[in-house]
Amino acid sequence: xxxxxxxxxxxxxxxxxxxxxxxxxRLGVSSIGLVALLSLFMxxxxxLQTATNLDSPLIPMSLVGYATRESVILELAPTMLCLxxxxxxxxxxxxxxxxxxxxxxxxxxxxxxxxxxxxxILPKLIAAVVFFPFxxxxxxxxxxxxxxxxxxxxxxxxxxxxxxxxxxxxxVFHIVYGLIKTLFFAAIITTVxxxxxxxxxxxxxxxxxxxxxxxxxxxxxxxIFNYLLTQIMLI
Amino acid sequence: MIxxxxxxxxxxxxxxxxxVSASFEKGKVxxxxxxxxxxxxxxxxxxxxxxxxxSGSILYNGKDYTEMLSEERTEIRKKIGMLFxxxxxxxxxxxxxxxxxxxTMFTEFSKAEMKDRAIExxxxxxxxxxxxxxxxxxSGGMQKRIAIARAIAMKPEYLFADEPNSGLDPQTAIVIDNxxxxxxxxxxxxxxxxxxxxxxxxxxxxxxxxxxxGEKWWEGNREELIHTDNQExxxxxxxxxxxxxxxxxxxxxGLS
Numbered sequence: 001x002x003x004x005x006x007x008x009x010x011x012x013x014x015x016x017x018x019x020x021x022x023x024x025x026r027l028g029v030s031s032i033g034l035v036a037l038l039s040l041f042m043x044x045x046x047x048l049q050t051a052t053n054l055d056s057p058l059i060p061m062s063l064v065g066y067a068t069r070e071s072v073i074l075e076l077a078p079t080m081l082c083l084x085x086x087x088x089x090x091x092x093x094x095x096x097x098x099x100x101x102x103x104x105x106x107x108x109x110x111x112x113x114x115x116x117x118x119x120x121i122l123p124k125l126i127a128a129v130v131f132f133p134f135x136x137x138x139x140x141x142x143x144x145x146x147x148x149x150x151x152x153x154x155x156x157x158x159x160x161x162x163x164x165x166x167x168x169x170x171x172v173f174h175i176v177y178g179l180i181k182t183l184f185f186a187a188i189i190t191t192v193x194x195x196x197x198x199x200x201x202x203x204x205x206x207x208x209x210x211x212x213x214x215x216x217x218x219x220x221x222x223x224i225f226n227y228l229l230t231q232i233m234l235i
Numbered sequence: 236m237i238x239x240x241x242x243x244x245x246x247x248x249x250x251x252x253x254x255v256s257a258s259f260e261k262g263k264v265x266x267x268x269x270x271x272x273x274x275x276x277x278x279x280x281x282x283x284x285x286x287x288x289x290s291g292s293i294l295y296n297g298k299d300y301t302e303m304l305s306e307e308r309t310e311i312r313k314k315i316g317m318l319f320x321x322x323x324x325x326x327x328x329x330x331x332x333x334x335x336x337x338x339t340m341f342t343e344f345s346k347a348e349m350k351d352r353a354i355e356x357x358x359x360x361x362x363x364x365x366x367x368x369x370x371x372x373x374s375g376g377m378q379k380r381i382a383i384a385r386a387i388a389m390k391p392e393y394l395f396a397d398e399p400n401s402g403l404d405p406q407t408a409i410v411i412d413n414x415x416x417x418x419x420x421x422x423x424x425x426x427x428x429x430x431x432x433x434x435x436x437x438x439x440x441x442x443x444x445x446x447x448x449g450e451k452w453w454e455g456n457r458e459e460l461i462h463t464d465n466q467e468x469x470x471x472x473x474x475x476x477x478x479x480x481x482x483x484x485x486x487x488x489g490l491s
Contacts, residue, residue, distance in 0.1 A: 105323050111285065
């Protein structure tokens with residue numbers, strides 16, 4: 001029901017375009033710092049852990065680079081990052097809409113004749129679906145770069161071994177798979193959080209509760225969809 | 236003109252509004268009074284379409300709102316100006332952007348024309364050079380006035396206000412009342428105000444409707460309110476000893 005209102009014809013596309021750019025800035029650009037930091041450290045830790053656990057002389061050290069690349073591209077960047085974004089972006093969306101609901105700002109939009117569901121939720125959804133893949137690409141690059149820093153900085157493995165591993169059996173489809181998952185996760189984060197925010201009843205306590213429900217709900221759905229999409233696309 | 240016929244509204248099997256019928260005339264201020272929880276706000280929210288009534292008709296110039304198509308309802312809503320209890324200004328927009336908002340959504344005005352109209356509305360409510368501020372940076376009274384400016388930006392045919400004086404000092408409350416009255420006369424709007432504030436009722440009400448336990452208990456004008464022998468209404472209006480003494484004085488013709 002809510003989604004039908006969200007996807008009904010917008011009153012003014014011109015205004016929606018401005019709102020989409022604004023939401024890209026608020027939901028996406030403002031998350032770049034967090035994404036960069038997390039990705040660097042995740043890549044570095046994966047590289048370290050893999051290197052310290054490969055102690056057989058029969059296994060080439062280039063597998064460290066390979067394992068880092070595959071872990072980052074297939075799982076850490078799209079899934080872990082989106083779970084973290086579900087916390088940051090999802091709670092922000094749910095609490096923003098919830099506060100607007102309890103302070104009657106959504107009622108004010110409805111009374112003016114504005115389709116409040118579409119005006120408030122659609123730009124967030126489009127912004128997330130368009131911008132999150134860029135965040136995940138940044139995350140993939142920086143995750144692999146984090147491993148590179150470890151190999152150069154700690155000397156735990158030869159730089160050439162790491163670079164060989166990065167180039168080993170590279171499949172472009174794995175990046176496509178990661179980005180397709182991201183599109184689904186972006187839609188899940190915005191719609192689930194928006195639903196819980198938009199339908200708040202009561203006061204500020206309910207805003208907090210629904211904000212938490214939004215994060216938990218979208219995280220669970222991300223995990224379920226992660227499994228289903230992997231089953232469909234990789235098996 | 237707006238007519239209500241037998242409006243019933245319930246939430247979770249609890250009947251809030253019980254068959255209210257009333258009419259709100261053009262160019263007049265109708266004030267709906269009643270205790271907290273008597274169903275006044277629910278009634279007004281049914282009238283503006285926020286809550287669909289369980290049964291009954293809401294006629295806008297003879298046309299039933301409850302039977303209108305979605306597009307027709309949107310057209311009616313564009314003619315409505317609403318002043319909420321908590322002002323309901325958009326936090327993320329400046330004062331000027333708040334007032335310009337309905338114009339950007341529904342008119343073909345150029346940006347300069349919208350800005351001129353918004354400034355004109357803000358000046359009408361005596362807010363000058365504050366357009367750059369955000370609502371959180373203004374006082375409660377100022378927020379109410381900004382909300383009035385936003386409500387009149389589209390030159391509405393119908394103006395609704397839900398407890399516009401709540402949380403305001405008596406002087407600011409009178410300013411708000413006078414603004415509502417001026418706008419009603421100037422734009423010839425059908426104005427409906429839900430209030431607890433008896434000062435406001437005695438100041439600007441052309442017609443008063445008393446809601447008691449979800450039913451319309453009494454209807455009349457200010458003069459009739461003073462002389463009413465309706466016990467529930469007397470208990471509500473003259474709740475304090477001061478008001479009781481004031482009424483006795485008025486009845487004796489002690490005050491003009």
